[in-house]
Amino acid sequence: DAGVTQSPTHLIKTRGQQVTLRCSPKSGHDTVSWYQQALGQGPQFIFQYYEEEERQRGNFPDRFSGHQFPNYSSELNVNALLLGDSALYLCASRPDYPPDTQYFGPGTRLTVL
Amino acid sequence: GESVGLHLPTLSVQEGDNSIINCAYSNSASDYFIWYKQESGKGPQFIIDIRSNMDKRQGQRVTVLLNKTVKHLSLQIAATQPGDSAVYFCAGSRVAQKLVFGQGTRLTINP
Numbered sequence: 001d002a003g004v005t006q007s008p009t010h011l012i013k014t015r016g017q018q019v020t021l022r023c024s025p026k027s028g029h030d031t032v033s034w035y036q037q038a039l040g041q042g043p044q045f046i047f048q049y050y051e052e053e054e055r056q057r058g059n060f061p062d063r064f065s066g067h068q069f070p071n072y073s074s075e076l077n078v079n080a081l082l083l084g085d086s087a088l089y090l091c092a093s094r095p096d097y098p099p100d101t102q103y104f105g106p107g108t109r110l111t112v113l
Numbered sequence: 114g115e116s117v118g119l120h121l122p123t124l125s126v127q128e129g130d131n132s133i134i135n136c137a138y139s140n141s142a143s144d145y146f147i148w149y150k151q152e153s154g155k156g157p158q159f160i161i162d163i164r165s166n167m168d169k170r171q172g173q174r175v176t177v178l179l180n181k182t183v184k185h186l187s188l189q190i191a192a193t194q195p196g197d198s199a200v201y202f203c204a205g206s207r208v209a210q211k212l213v214f215g216q217g218t219r220l221t222i223n224p
Contacts, residue, residue, distance in 0.1 A: 045213070102212060
């Protein structure tokens with residue numbers, strides 16, 4: 001059983017560019033959340049998707065947007081990249097019911113130059 | 114606002130000893146808590162979780178204790194091994210809601 005997978009593993013962009021990160025949830029999971037983890041910090045919640053809708057959102061600007069597809073996979077888009085967007089971006093999935101443990105993927109390391 | 118914090122940023126223990134990592138939370142409405150282990154370059158790995166209607170839960174070599182009176186939880190690792198070296202995060206949430214993470218404790222194992 002494959003766990004949560006994310007692509008790409010690493011990414012280097014320049015300020016002002018746009019980036020798309022991808023996530024495939026664990027088999028049987030239909031809820032996907034995205035987190036940003038700055039170096040030396042705990043993960044910070046960006047948003048959560050269920051049934052292709054954004055269900056919750058953290059304190060992130062509108063430059064951060066997402067999408068969930070009918071097969072439950074998800075994308076995170078970040079526009080107008082800033083240096084401060086450099087971080088590890090983590091995807092987590094869980095079943096909608098029971099609302100059990102969130103399982104994380106390996107993350108995408110984004111570097112903005 | 115809600116917050117979750119760990120008491121110590123680093124913890125060093127001798128191989129074979131027991132490790133105790135502590136965490137405090139501020140949101141009384143939190144009803145679900147979880148511990149993750151994160152090794153360098155990897156995503157957080159689930160260790161153990163506990164719901165607010167429990168005060169103790171045991172797994173393989175790990176125990177989580179929850180004290181709702183003082184809003185404190187701890188992770189105990191028995192007979193610490195070199196493979197336990199990692200950063201440990203506690204997180205809290207209301208069930209099905211977002212996870213709020215602490216800053217993490219880096220556990221170092223001395224031979």
